[in-house]
Amino acid sequence: MIYWQATFVKGIKGACWYNSCNKTPPKIRLRDCEDHTMLWDVDSYTLFGLLIILLLGVSVLAMVWVIVKRVIRQRKDRQLDLDCEWYQSTVVAILEGKFWGDPSQLRKRPDTVEWKAIERLLLQNMEASSGEQQKRLIEMFQQLGYMEFYIRELRTVAPWRRSHAALRLGQMRSSKATFFLTQALGDPDQGVRQRAVQALGMIRDPKAIRVLVEQIHQVISTDPKISRQLLKASLIAQGQKAIPMLVPRLTDPHDDVRVLVAEILAEIPNKTALASLIKSLNDPHPEVRARASCALGRIRHPLAVKPLLELLSDPFWYVRLQAARSLGKIGSPRAVFGLCGSLGDSHWQVRMAAAHSLVAIGPLAKGALTAYLLYTRDRYAGQQIAEVLQQSGLVNQCID
Template sequence: MTSVQLVSVTLALLLLAVSVLGAVIVTGRSVRRARQRRDARLAAEVRPLLIRLTGGDEDVEEVLRRLAALDRRRWNAVRASAVGLLGKVSGQGNAALTRLFEERGVARDAVADLSRRGSVRRARAATVLGLLRHAEAVPDLTRLLADRHPEVRTAAARALGRIAEPQAAGPLLDCLAGGRVPSDVVVQALIAIGPAARPALTKAMAHTAPEVRAIAAEVLGLIGSVGSVSALIRALTLDPSSDVRTRAARSLGRLGTPACLDALTDAVGLTYPTAVRAEAAGALGDVGAPAAVPALRALLADHHYRVAHHAARSLTRLGGPGTETLREAADGALGVRAAAHAREALAVLALAEGRHPARPAPAP
């Protein structure tokens, strides 16, 4: 075979391969579109049953029986819609959907999918188990907090928050170290667990990773753990991390006990870092005790803007004594710097109350 013939044969084979590949692509697209149209038609037929199941206005037993008996094609076509509804409905509708998923073996299949190779499949399974609040899956979901794919770890953390089993609180806190799961996802999950997470949160206040201690301090305030005041005061006073101390101050403001007031009053002192002083000044407003007025008054002329700014805003939340202090400062009794912060705070207070801010007095 000459070189010319060899080139001709090669080109012919390439053209054939391209033609075959093109035919495969076109056929594949046609098949996929046909399948999508079929699934859309089947889903449209079944969706009214789902609406009836979740409406809560009728006896659902017959509807449930019909949905549970669907053939595989129809169920697969409507499954995504059913999962979407599970995250949107509550009460009887949610309970009816959960029964449907149990009868269809969805939870069992999802637990099996947690160990599959595909990360998308594992993440989707974790999401479904969370929506179903399938408590038996907690150990498997906890294991996924160490998955090598971030989307799987995040889905597992969200699912654990939905299930709200207290045993998940410790692993959720541990996965904060090194940023394995976004902190906001972990915070929401721990809030969902609620006061039952307190033992794990208190233990985490001694964790070696400052990011874990910081989130633990934050959540203790968010869940209203008054029994953790001593641990938070210890963190505010002694923790080497400024972030931990700042979050501890914020939580003490939310809890608002007399011990919190004393600790926060101390924390606005000059021996504390500026960020902690500023947060403590803001937290004194959260406590809402008029006894904080003298400490906040002294901060209005502070050289650090955030400290003085937060002190002024806190005074607007302490009723008559706080407002009177701001008016006194606005008139210049505590100096120019304090007057500027006081006037700003009073203007914001007036706007919040639907009043026009008072015009500052002209300079003499």
């Protein structure tokens, strides 16, 4: 204590002397202390040691804080599991119509452990529910205050809370949340907008489908980072209900819009889109032609054979590739002659796809494939055909 007092006094004196003389202050030393027992210098080594001690202290406090938080979290998780077990039978009884009390008795204060436990049980049942049980779950989310709470959360300051609220509203699958999620699409935070798109994809509501289809233009032109793939997945999740709203977009003047719509229709094949997809085979954009070919292959309608055969001479190799693959999926014998011509294509993937498609069509196509192998002068094409024949087991059949 004497040392630090003397050091402070000497520091004040040195500063005053420096201000008066405008010279370098002398080195601060502890001299002539009251008990004359300490004679130390305040140098860099002492300061370095104090700094190390300070850093060690901060590190220890940080470790203690992390351990305490982990212990608290583990206790909360254990309590959450116990509450889930406690309320499991009650929730199941309500869903099965065997609960004679008032379901609103399960309403708890938001963000408590009991509130989270009931929410977890409801969400777990929602994933495996359908029909009347799903409607009952949606009603429970409304009665117990979950929907009201998360709608309020969409207006909070913290972006992560708004994002979490949007996801929860989507998982509840209530059409009443569509309006609020539509508003969240204009949120200044990108993460919130992406969650809103994902949530709308979970809600089986025609209004949600219309909103998502309208977002295609905005995603491509102004906000490409709202993950194009996320919007695509959300529309695919709507299933066949989205097709009537998507088909008119195949004639959109924006190339990327037509490409994205063709990609989506390829994932949800339906005969209602057949005529529009066949027209898209003449689209000026090669990517649209390729995606439309892929979609027609999944629909597997014989009306698509002739226009797909015409695409085997397309100037873009990936368009020819998709056409060859789709003809194999349709499996029409009318495609044999055209596919045999593609065995000599300039691109190896097109040749391989044509060979696989011929094998898939049947015995007639396999005979044409074998004949082409015997008479072709293209060494690379012959190797690929031989490989396909070996993989299909046709070589062993010929030997037997």
